[in-house]
Amino acid sequence: MCSSDLSTDAAHAFPAAWRPSVEAPWQRCGQGTAAVSCFSFYANKTITTGEGGMAVMDDPDLAARMKLMSLHGMSRDAWDRYSGEGSWDYRIVAPGYKYNMTDVAAALGIVQLARAEEMRRRRDEIAQRYLRGLAGVNAIELPPDPKDRLHSWHLFPVRLRLERLRIDRNAFVEEMRKEGIGFSVHWRPLHLHPYYTETFGWQPESCPIATALWQRLVSLPIFASQTDAEASRVIEVLTDLCRRNAV
Numbered sequence: 001m002c003s004s005d006l007s008t009d010a011a012h013a014f015p016a017a018w019r020p021s022v023e024a025p026w027q028r029c030g031q032g033t034a035a036v037s038c039f040s041f042y043a044n045k046t047i048t049t050g051e052g053g054m055a056v057m058d059d060p061d062l063a064a065r066m067k068l069m070s071l072h073g074m075s076r077d078a079w080d081r082y083s084g085e086g087s088w089d090y091r092i093v094a095p096g097y098k099y100n101m102t103d104v105a106a107a108l109g110i111v112q113l114a115r116a117e118e119m120r121r122r123r124d125e126i127a128q129r130y131l132r133g134l135a136g137v138n139a140i141e142l143p144p145d146p147k148d149r150l151h152s153w154h155l156f157p158v159r160l161r162l163e164r165l166r167i168d169r170n171a172f173v174e175e176m177r178k179e180g181i182g183f184s185v186h187w188r189p190l191h192l193h194p195y196y197t198e199t200f201g202w203q204p205e206s207c208p209i210a211t212a213l214w215q216r217l218v219s220l221p222i223f224a225s226q227t228d229a230e231a232s233r234v235i236e237v238l239t240d241l242c243r244r245n246a247v
């Protein structure tokens with residue numbers, strides 16, 4: 001049971017796990033970590049249904065309410081009405097929404113769910129290869145990998161130490177792309193998006209720490225079908241780029 005009444009945005013965290021100490025058994029993210037945990041199954045996530053996601057909780061009444069509200073507040077969904085055991089009759093019992101997962105998406109999701117841990121392990125192997133292979137590159141700061149966490153490795157973000165490089169982050173990403181390596185950048189802070197700048201007058205200096213961090217961030221490619229050779233090439237090209245552009 002979870003004592004918290006908070007809900008968690010765990011969009012990136014499937015199927016991450018944690019344990020209170022290295023001797024304790026693993027607990028999945030969402031298992032007792034919040035009253036409701038929401039995971040995204042959007043196309044670029046660790047498992048996907050194309051669009052959609054999953055909310056987990058251990059309160060059956062809340063689960064029933066979410067199910068009801070996700071499909072028009074209807075007392076019976078199509079399976080309950082048209083399958084052998086079902087009844088044609090249904091009632092609207094609440095002013096619901098229309099954000100149910102489609103059966104076609106769920107069919108994808110069931111297969112992906114069964115492979116989730118296998119795919120997480122593969123991403124972890126790639127991450128461990130990066131952590132070992134890049135440990136000596138002093139122009140980059142690697143993500144933490146504590147022993148009491150199983151990371152989902154949806155992304156592998158690193159922070160550039162710009163004071164040790166002659167090029168900025170954008171040039172760095174361009175150089176990697178020229179080598180055919182799909183580097184990306186995530187998490188542009190809200191205050192640097194045009195809507196917020198125009199609506200609230202926010203400027204880069206409004207949130208100086210987020211601005212500075214953003215200018216250092218890059219994400220290395222990481223995905224379950226990535227080969228060892230592909231990961232090794234990322235390490236080689238990145239190491240070489242840092243060496244050639246060292247201050």
Ligand SMILES: Cc1ncc(COP(=O)(O)O)c(C=O)c1O
Pocket residue numbers: 009011012039040041042052053
């Ligand atoms: C932290 C976070 N929350 C929520 C979402 C939205 O997820 P979805 O695309 O499934 O609506 C994302 C998408 O990447 C995310 O990164």
